[in-house]
Amino acid sequence: MKTAISRRDVMCRGVLGAAGLVLADRMGTVPGGSVKAAGLGEGSTRANAKAKSVIQIWLWGGPSHLDTFDPKPAAGYDYCGQLDKPIPTNIDGIMVGELLPLLAKQADKYSIIRSMTHGVNAHETAAYMVQTGRPPGGRDVYPCVGAVVSLFKGYNAGYKGLIPPYVVLTQPQGRFSEAGFLGGRYKPFATGGDPAQARFAVEGVVAQGITDERQKDRRTLLHKLDTLGRTMKDDQSLQAFQEAEDGAYELILGDGGKVFDLTQETNELRDSYGRTTFGQACLVARRLVERGVPYVTINYNGWDTHKQHFQTMRRKLPEMDRGMATLLQDLTERGLLDSTIVWWSGEFGRTPKVQWEPPWSGGRGHYGRVFSAVVAGGGFKGGRVVGASDEKGEDVKDRPVYPCDLIASMYELLGIDPDGKLPHPQGLDVRVTPAVAEGVTSGGRLKEIM
């Protein structure tokens, strides 16, 4: 455990400088040789696709399926602890965990997949599987969904925003969920900062403690002291440098960065999202998709509950309930849910049987054999349940759904051909999603809710 935590800390350390990696290539050409195919793979994007954007709510650590969207009150105290009173939703016959009262009122908007499975119980490997649809190992590191979407729906596909097409709120998820062989330009832009603070200090865009006035004064000073630039007005490299600066200031002082300014929203709305990092991140996510950003990940930490599981659930689930329920409501009211997929998932679920014994003393371990995921919007039907786990939530009982099935379904709704090709640096023939012939197990796309 200790190793796992420190390793994750280590992975996050690189974040500090992550100012708009993708933005880098919006302004010019691809760096020589690193990504051979600057354009699309053979698979192309359908223009009239239902879904335009994805908001991925990623529960790092793995949320308990029993305590959220797949309650098993009949399994008894050994499995449920005191969280054994699931509540009905606004859809007959669908029950959810008792700590999700607001989401219970939104069940018509989402579908619950209760038969997700991949069988892997290690964080990194499972995270890789859930976000790439592929088993780990082998020579190639595959891109995660966000990188693929930013390839097919980003700058290559006519997206023109200043904000990079793949944004992570607020810290990146680490190397097992990145751009893989697609290379650096498809990596996410991690905002850093905290949207629940008075000022959301987005890395590079909003500087903590520096007012707009001082920003302007600084820029003036910079130009006054730019002796070399003034001496060499005609130099082409220095001109390119100046253009890059102009682009940067569009985000810092122009309208480009205002998408992160939550004071433009009403206090009532901000309150209903919850004044927490997660709640306000949901609000930022809505603002981003509203401006056409195709992929937003909310990287939601703290679900690796080996110990103090139930205390953590009582603290975190209400926060999640408020933020996610308000997000679904808000997207609906703005007519955005039809074009926005909301995807809730962790890398796995948690052991259905509570580990009451020390040292866990009421914890749940990693569990990849069966777990839940939730999808809403963008063409996914609401008010449905896909598949089922057995009576204690320990195994798939009905209709297994593998990560590649869910991913392929999202791609289909986004107009990305799951059978198309990804550009590979060595020109290898790589499909957008793996074929059964590649040895990947599949339960088929989620036709029942599409």
Added chain:
Amino acid sequence: MKKAWLAATVVLLAVPMIAQPVGAAKKAAPKAKANNQAPKRAPSAFVEPAPHHVAGSPYEGAAPAAPGGPLDRLVFGKLEELGLGPANLCSDGVFVRRAYLDTIGTLPTAQEVRTFLVDQNPNKRRILIDRLLAREEFADYWAMKWSDLLRVKSEFPINLWPNAVQAYHRWIRTCLKENLPYDKFVREMLTASGSNFRVPQVNFYRAVQSREPSALAQAAALTFMGVRPEAWPKEKWSEMAVFFSQVSYKSTLEWKEEIVMFDPNHAAQPARGVADPQRPAAVLPDGTKIQLAPDQDPRVVFADWLIDAKNPWFARNIVNRIWSWLLGRGIIHEPDDIRPDNPPSDPKLLAYLEREFVASQYDLKRIYRLILTSQTYQLSSMPKTDDPRASVHFAFYPVRRLEAEVLIDALCQITGTTEQYSSPIPEPFTFIPEDARSIALADASITSSFLENFGRSPRDTGREAERNNRPTAAQRLHLLNSSHIQRKIEQSGKLQYLLQGKGQPRDVIDDLYLTILSRFPTQEELKVVAALFQSAGTNRRGAAVDLVWALINSAEFLHRH
């Protein structure tokens, strides 16, 4: 009051800006402090210019450039032939900064700059180059460059593995530090057999995306001949590949250890030397057919042909590359795309460098010295003409953005801060000591969003163009406005010390300029800075932070010029 100012000026000029400027400032401390607090001091007194604050361009010397040796005579002669005038010689301030950045990838400290500027020795530029070539950072910086070309990284698509990366990088660095003759350096790599951990140079054959003989031949040709076999007729390429068709790999019981070796039975070569319609014969790139004996390692045959003094590619490739590394453009350009229809801009110049290199027994540092001490290298970056041929014929020094690693090292040096690097995947985890320089990083797989943002080479193909020094908005965002840079400036103990220094404001400003731009401020700049501090009132710290920020974000700091 006036006396205190005078005293300080005397200290500044007499202790003449050398050695311990901080000590000098300390001595004057009590008086200076009283001075700082004087509310009625006239604004002009705040930064009264001293003789070392020039009024005009801080970039050029007055002297017109004149040829200093055979190299210069070739370049200047060509320019004259074309009717193009060379730029003026660069100023000492520009030279010291340029020489440090180009030779050792490292910014000079304020003290190093002062020492150089006050040195009256007419040969001081030459002496500086000799000192720099002997520095440890020379090996660090050029091992970084060679690791780009040799694709030193542990992960996809090269997959050397961390231990092999460390071993290989250390070997490369040692060769450069000891100035191993270049022909030996190359021959070692091309002919080595053994364990990737214990005979590091065998990693040449592992640091490739494909281990097909044609891919190995391509790597050798690109790296050591500066040519691209994929543009050749297919037959020629596969004939060269025969020399690499008996490289064989086998694993051992040690995790990820791999033996690279010559295997006579490998690649099923029935009756080599005998005409086989299925397999091409071994033919060297110059067209020479070779009869290979069955037990002869063909790599040795190829290597010995390559490093021969008469080989038309070997010396040409490396001297042209070094020229392009130091002067921003190859005599043949791009330097790794040598072909008959891409001729040198100045064949005589290239031939001269080749001759010097061969005659020196392949002494790399000699070529560095030859170029760095030339007047051609010391031209300013202000062209006298807008004729496009001026850059092709080296009539001025081209402005280029600092490489990612050099830039972050410079920022760390200025602020006295460090960066943390680690690589948690693949195992064994790599942790880099916190005081390590970024130019000394062995592995391109070390995760660093800063280095990626600023175009570090991914080291996937070994092509020079993989390193990307093009400026982008994302880079500007990072330097202008990220918490990373903001923290470096605001929490820098070193700058704090300078800013809270008890010296005269002018000394502090001098120190900042020397630290960041490696020169004294001009009189015009002093005026701007005076106005800044004036309007800041009591918030001198804020003004000083803004000044540092502006200097760090200036085109001058971010480019070699």
